[in-house]
Amino acid sequence: MEIALRAVEDSDLPVFHRQMTDPVAVRMAAFGPENPYDRDVFAAYWQRVRDSAHVLRTVLADGEVAGNAAVYGVAGEREVTYWIDRAHWGRGVATAALRALLAEVPERPLYARAAADNAASLRVLHKCGFRETARARGYANGRGREIEEVVLVLDD
Incomplete structure (x- = not known):
């Protein structure tokens, strides 16, 4: 499977909306937008x-929109985030996409956060060189409550 990154286009947004309103994915990711089901909020x-x-x-996975990936925040505190369509889970798409994003953004350190029980995302982050630096509690929109999250850093 060929994994590629490209600039976000307006036509991607309805696909992202479908992906980011999958109830299984919302629960797994935990930390997502507040009420993504409301199109105006989204x-x-x-x-x-x-x-x-x-x-x-x-x-893109073999030319199909499989999700999105980003680096955001101020210099020295930038974080990575990604959302991969559940249809592509377990196929190496997230790992390949994150590696491509990290190659595009050589700035270090970069940070990441994941729900402590999101083993798949933590595995992706570890494969890409991130290491755990802390644990915290934060409100997870996808769960409707505060949960434990893992804070990770990539510094080389």
Whole structure:
């Protein structure tokens, strides 16, 4: 399978909406937009993301929109984030996409956060060189409550 990144296009947003309203994915990711099911809230969320991301990419798997990946935040505190369609889980898409994003953004350190029980995402981050630095508690929109999260860093 060929994994590629490209700039986000307006036509990607309806696909992202479908992907980011999959109830299984929302629960797994835990930390996502507040009420992504409301199209107006979703549109406002994506406008903020597009305005504030340092690097924002659509993830393609064999030419199909498989998700998105981004680096956001201020220099020295930038974080990575990604969302991969559940149809592509377990196929190496997230790992390949994150590696491509990290090659595009050589700045270090970069940070990441994941729900402590999201073993798949933690595995992706570890494969890409991130290491755990802390644990914290944060409100997870996808779970409707505060949960434990893992804070990771990539510094080389």
